Amino acid sequence: xxxLTQSPDFQSVTPKEKVTITCRASQSIGSSLHWYxxxxxxxxxxxxxxxxxxxxxxxxxxxxxxxxxxxxxxINSLEAEDAxxxxxxxxxxxxxxxxxxxxxxxx
Amino acid sequence: xxxxxxxxxxxxQPGGSLRLxxxxxxxxxxxxxxxxxxxxxxxxxEWVSAISGSADTTYYADSVRGRFSxxxxxxxxxxxxxxxxxxxxxxxxxxxxxxxxxxxxxxxxDYWGQGTLVTISS
Numbered sequence: 001x002x003x004l005t006q007s008p009d010f011q012s013v014t015p016k017e018k019v020t021i022t023c024r025a026s027q028s029i030g031s032s033l034h035w036y037x038x039x040x041x042x043x044x045x046x047x048x049x050x051x052x053x054x055x056x057x058x059x060x061x062x063x064x065x066x067x068x069x070x071x072x073x074x075i076n077s078l079e080a081e082d083a084x085x086x087x088x089x090x091x092x093x094x095x096x097x098x099x100x101x102x103x104x105x106x107x
Numbered sequence: 108x109x110x111x112x113x114x115x116x117x118x119x120q121p122g123g124s125l126r127l128x129x130x131x132x133x134x135x136x137x138x139x140x141x142x143x144x145x146x147x148x149x150x151x152x153e154w155v156s157a158i159s160g161s162a163d164t165t166y167y168a169d170s171v172r173g174r175f176s177x178x179x180x181x182x183x184x185x186x187x188x189x190x191x192x193x194x195x196x197x198x199x200x201x202x203x204x205x206x207x208x209x210x211x212x213x214x215x216x217d218y219w220g221q222g223t224l225v226t227i228s229s
Contacts, residue, residue, distance in 0.1 A: 034215035043202055043219040044152070055217065087152060091214030095166060098152040 002026050004088050004099035012105045019075040021102045023088035028068045032092035035064055035073045038101075039084045047086075048073065080106050109133040109218045111203050116223030123193050123227075129186040129203030129220055137161070137181035140206040140213055143188050145199035146222070155201070156188065160209035171197075193227045200224050 003026040013019050023033065031051040036044040046055045048064035051071055061076040075082055083106045088099040115127040129141070142157040156177040157166045165177050176189040186203050201223050204216035 032214070036216075043221050044216075045219070046215055046217050049207075049215045049217075089152075089215060091212070094212050095154045095157065095168065096214060097154075100151055 002029060002090055002093045002097055004090055004097055006086075006088060006099040006102045008102060009100070010103045010105070012107050013078050014107045015080060016077050019078050019082075019104060021073040021086055021104075023066075023071040023073070023099050025069045025071075025090055025092075029090045029092035031067050032090055033064075033066065033071045034089045034091065035062075036087045036089060037082075037084045038087065044087060075104075078104075078106070082106070109205065111205065111218060111220035113201065113203055113220045113223040116201065116225045118226045118228060119193055120229050121194060121227055124189070124191045125193065125225060127188040127190070127201055127203075127223060127225070129188075131184045131186065131203075131205070134205070136179075136184040138209055140209055140211045141179060141186045142204045142206060142211070142216065143177065143186075144202045144204050144216065144219075145197075145225075146202065147199045153199075157206070157211035158186070159211050164211055166211050190225070193225075195227050198225060198227045 005024045033051045035048040038044040047062050052064045063074050065072050085101045085103045087101050110132045112130045140159050143155040146152050158177045174192045178187045203220045205218040207213045
């Protein structure tokens, strides 16, 4: 099973600051890495697919990069509504696995 | 607008059964594979099962194989999860999620339902 390890587990950030979340895979997964946002008491929502492709309707401040084993989700100019837990998800090896999540808190 | 609405969760004793439903709207249901994903505070997000758009292919996580059964009724735009021999460690919020094409391996999950809570306890 491919293990995804996210860092940090928790981040407290002021509005307009840049946020960087990393996801490391235990083996190479190419670009088969997706990012989801889960706000409190809501279901996950797709942000980025295949490492760097923005999903429809997602604000442009969200971007993804990386390939192989190391991936990054960047939130440029954080807004209050971005307070959430962010998960990475690999689909290189069926049925896929998720990272443990990174909680972003607004200071 | 894609909408997925789960129902059927609740409190069940160990060894009991439950059937979850997921009513879909806003897309051509039979053209897309669907999946169930569960979430617990301790284990996070865990894929449970998936079914192809035509219902001819199903997959299960090792932890539920032989106890859970996924199905769909494309005439009713509804996905199901029959859960038998439930255990305490099945306690979770269960989400239905839409895949990106008709194959169960066609990731990512592009839309999720709001979730339904399943609690297994005596």
